[in-house]
Amino acid sequence: MTADEDDAIESLERLGLTSYEAKVFIALQKLGTGTAREVSRVADVPRSQVYSVAEGLEDRGLIEVQQSSPMQYRPVSTDEARSTLRERFERESDQAFDYVETVREQFGDDHEEQEAIWTIRGRERISDRAADLIRRADESVAYAAASPELVTDAITEALRSCAERGIDTAVLSEDPTVRELFEDEPGIRTDEPDNPHKEDMKEGGPCRGVFVDDDALLLSVLGNGQELPGIDRETAFWSEETNFAKMLIQLAKSTGGPVE
Known part of the structure; x- marks a missing residue:
């Protein structure tokens, strides 16, 4: 694994993916389409974990699954993945700060004014x-x-x-x-x-x-x-x-x- 790939995985983790999800997602970029066995070999992720990880990536809208025997996985386009992650990040950010603002409005006025010096x-x-x-x-x-x-x-x-x-x-x-x-x-x-x-x-x-x-x-x-x-x-x-x-x-x- 190269330093650039390590950096990419860390960046994907900061965007909300787990380490295994990031590794599988990048492995599929290399493979184009792959089975759990092939993904496991390229991603250095236990084969037994690939199935649940792929399910999570599918739920996130980052990969597609072909119901065949064995099952085949392929990533969505990079533009679609970028858009999906961006929208998810913005949605989570809005949800978090909406709550912060609500808390501030509910409790901020009840406190005595602090004479900040x-x-x-x-x-x-x-x-x-x-x-x-x-x-x-x-x-x-x-x-x-x-x-x-x-x-x-x-x-x-x-x-x-x-x-x-x-x-x-x-x-x-x-x-x-x-x-x-x-x-x-x-x-x-x-x-x-x-x-x-x-x-x-x-x-x-x-x-x-x-x-x-x-x-x-x-x-x-x-x-x-x-x-x-x-x-x-x-x-x-x-x-x-x-x-x-x-x-x-x-x-x-x-x-x-x-x-x-």
Whole structure:
């Protein structure tokens, strides 16, 4: 048995066939038409098992059986087999996910709302999450960053896209080089917020923030301790469509924060 044949058998198994069914099906592709004895020899499947396996393949619509003595088996065309397996896969998938949706509808609303607050670490992962939150803005978005290194291409493109869609878009930073990045971007306003933590940035203070639609936010800080080469110390938490997120955004507004 070749490596390609092994791969084909494994693929057929993932489509729902048993190992013996896959082997018999491929053996019949080689034979064209064959008896249980011939199939057993080519497929390396015990002859006593070929009969029940062939019956299963017939039920699946993958082979045809000639009622002769001895019985002859032959596979359906590859196009028909492909279509049969695809339809079966789609049918099983629909049945499974129909049930999942039913369970979600029946039980999901009965549970208390979970105040999901997620923690992520590492500058690249935090940047990816920030860009994703910005892209999903519908009404307003504010991005606050302590330094230009925190303004990635993906974040810039997400902010630009929001502005083009007419969304209230702002970039805030005490660092003028950050604001200068967006000076010529139409629809993106820049400002220098009143940050009481400005002097604490090197001691674990705020690093950046994303505020979206009054119901989603991300805040990150730089960890305390001595700076070590190659060690990424940025940590963030984010929350979306939770009372926690809404409360923090309203608190930032009431205290003159970046989303005022």
